[in-house]
Amino acid sequence: GAVVSQHPSRVICKSGTSVKIECRSLDFQATTMFWYRQFPKQSLMLMATSNEGSKATYEQGVEKDKFLINHASLTLSTLTVTSAHPEDSSFYICSAGGQGSNQPQHFGDGTRLSIL
Amino acid sequence: LAKTTQPISMDSYEGQEVNITCSHNNIATNDYITWYQQFPSQGPRFIIQGYKTKVTNEVASLFIPADRKSSTLSLPRVSLSDTAVYYCLVGPYNAGNNRKLIWGLGTSLAVNP
Numbered sequence: 384g385a386v387v388s389q390h391p392s393r394v395i396c397k398s399g400t401s402v403k404i405e406c407r408s409l410d411f412q413a414t415t416m417f418w419y420r421q422f423p424k425q426s427l428m429l430m431a432t433s434n435e436g437s438k439a440t441y442e443q444g445v446e447k448d449k450f451l452i453n454h455a456s457l458t459l460s461t462l463t464v465t466s467a468h469p470e471d472s473s474f475y476i477c478s479a480g481g482q483g484s485n486q487p488q489h490f491g492d493g494t495r496l497s498i499l
Numbered sequence: 500l501a502k503t504t505q506p507i508s509m510d511s512y513e514g515q516e517v518n519i520t521c522s523h524n525n526i527a528t529n530d531y532i533t534w535y536q537q538f539p540s541q542g543p544r545f546i547i548q549g550y551k552t553k554v555t556n557e558v559a560s561l562f563i564p565a566d567r568k569s570s571t572l573s574l575p576r577v578s579l580s581d582t583a584v585y586y587c588l589v590g591p592y593n594a595g596n597n598r599k600l601i602w603g604l605g606t607s608l609a610v611n612p
Contacts, residue, residue, distance in 0.1 A: 389542070417600075426586070427543070427602040476542045487533050488600065490542035 386410055387479050389491025397499055403463045404494045406477030412457035413479035421474040433460040467498045503587045508607040517574040519606050521587030524568045530589040532570045537584045582610045
């Protein structure tokens with residue numbers, strides 16, 4: 384089945400650091416990828432839709448200058464959390480659609496971000 | 500996008516069949532129903548998807564009545580490793596990869612020995 388790889392799986396860094404998270408579709412091309420954030424005991428919250436070759440579409444309340452998204456190829460999208468602060472600590476997950484209009488989304492294994 | 504309602508939690512025992520029902524009263528004609536499983540600190544994993552009637556795969560069955568306003572995920576003979584959060588989602592039928600999904604709180608299933 385389709386596989387989505389996310390890296391790194393865990394990041395611990397100091398406040399003010401910028402952190403880049405990669406999301407790769409390993410066996411299919413994805414013109415669209417999605418980035419989610421999940422706080423403990425809560426559901427996934429969509430942050431933005433990453434579009435290959437164009438600007439990402441951000442959900443209401445998500446700062447585009449804070450969460451930079453780059454989707455430079457059909458198999459790679461990156462999310463950069465700029466100048467991260469403790470409140471940005473969360474579980475970040477990406478997903479990409481399977482080929483075909485009614486195919487389900489496939490998810491990466493997430494990145495646990497901890498800002499000290 | 501259709502809103503879904505599921506029980507917050509369920510308890511079961513090893514070897515039992517577990518049925519989790521999801522309500523989606525305002526499901527649209529083009530919406531598919533998809534179920535995901537999520538373990539702690541992992542991304543969601545696709546379980547099953549359907550549009551109407553019954554769908555079965557190697558891990559679960561999905562029952563969808565004719566009005567499609569609800570669906571039931573059936574897990575046969577659960578084991579301890581099935582302890583997870585199960586999400587029911589409905590999403591629009593779109594061309595290509597553009598499927599924006601709205602996630603509810605899911606059902607936290609605890610399987611006891």
